[in-house]
Each structure stands twice: as structure tokens, then as C-alpha cells.
Amino acid sequence: MEFAVPRPYRMGARAQATEETGERILDAVAEVFWERPSDQISLEEVARRAGVTVRTVIRRFGGKQGLLEAGAAREAQRERGEREAPVGDVPAAVAVLIKNYEGTGDRALKMLAEEQRLPGLTPFVDLGRALHRDWCARVFAPALTGRTGVERRRRLAQIAAVCDVYTWKLLRRDAGLSRRQTELALLELLTPMLEAP
Numbered sequence: 550m551e552f553a554v555p556r557p558y559r560m561g562a563r564a565q566a567t568e569e570t571g572e573r574i575l576d577a578v579a580e581v582f583w584e585r586p587s588d589q590i591s592l593e594e595v596a597r598r599a600g601v602t603v604r605t606v607i608r609r610f611g612g613k614q615g616l617l618e619a620g621a622a623r624e625a626q627r628e629r630g631e632r633e634a635p636v637g638d639v640p641a642a643v644a645v646l647i648k649n650y651e652g653t654g655d656r657a658l659k660m661l662a663e664e665q666r667l668p669g670l671t672p673f674v675d676l677g678r679a680l681h682r683d684w685c686a687r688v689f690a691p692a693l694t695g696r697t698g699v700e701r702r703r704r705l706a707q708i709a710a711v712c713d714v715y716t717w718k719l720l721r722r723d724a725g726l727s728r729r730q731t732e733l734a735l736l737e738l739l740t741p742m743l744e745a746p
Contacts, residue, residue: 573599574606578620583656587617588667614669621673625680628653634688639743642688643712643735647728650717657714685709692743704742711738 577598581590592613596603610616631649634642650657657677664670685708686693696704710716712735720731 570599570601570605571609574601574609574616575620575623578616579624582617582620583659586663586667587670590617592616617673621676625676628677628680629684632684634684636688637691639689639739640732640736643732643739646712647717647732647735650714650721651728654714654717654721658718661714681713682709685712689739689743707742708739711735711742 574595577595578590580598581594590613592603592606595616596606599606606616610619628649631652632645634645660670660674660677664674682705686705689705689708692708693701693704716735716738717731720726720734721728726734
């Protein structure tokens, strides 16, 4: 009796197709998330945009909450990549930050505005806050060296506030500064905080 030997390339192709389907679903939920309030996101709309069935979405992500969590995790990973900046190079870090906000700042502001109305968004917003704080701590580490306890926490909080998306909004959207002038304004705000203790 002869047994069929499984074909590795077929399993690889199936795994790749599954991965691509998952990515299409995550792309679709990201599109819908930024277009409308998160409480109005339906699995049917996500599935339609991804070209799959609702059953496929549920099987892959376990429902709306699991889908939103997977989407947030992927966006956080993407955000980390877009915010890569050299430690201690303040002008380069500010340029990276402003470039990031130019692409995603308005979306982040939308989510922050919805948080009060939709408490289910809080874990996703908290993920973004942690990512921002960690980025500031890493990129501006030389300014935190030698500071401990409450002094270090205060200085990190100051840096994070200056680099926050709300500060970008105040400078770029509300004051109407150009992108370059917004970078310069952030540098001027940061400089006194980055001096050695």
C-alpha cells in the first residue's frame, strides 16, 4: 500500500493565502475604523471590503473585539516602524515625529475624541499612549540620564507632552504653521528640557 506524501509547497501556498486573507481583513477594518465611529463598524462591511465572508472574519479573529485588537496591534507595529529615529539626534527625531503626524495625526485625534463616548476604545488609546511614552523615553534617553524617581517621571512627561499629537495639532492645524515651522517650534520647546541636569 502506498501513501501519498504531502506536498510542502501546497502547505506553504495555503499558509501564504491564509496570511494574505488576514492582511486584507486587517486592511479593511483599518479603512472602516478611520472612516466612521468604531461603534458603527460592522463585520459585514469589513468582510465585504476584504472580499471574504463574515464567517471567515469570525473564524480568523473571533469577532469584532478580536478583530479590533488585531488591527490595533498591527497599527502599533507599523507605528513603531514609522517612528524609528536615532537616539539623541533631536532634529532627526522631531522630523520623524512630524512626518508621522502628517500621515496619521488627524486619525489619532479622531480616536482620542471618540474615547470619551466609546469606552471600548480606551485599551487601543492606552496602547498608543504607551507607544508614544516609550518612544520619547528611548529617543530622548540622554536627557533622562542622571534623573531618577519623580524628577525623571516629570521630565519624561514634559517631553511626551511637547511631542504629543495635541501639540502638533495646536501648532500645525490651529496656528497654521508650516510643517517646517512646526518642527522648529517643537525643537525650541524641547531644547531647554534636553539639557543635562
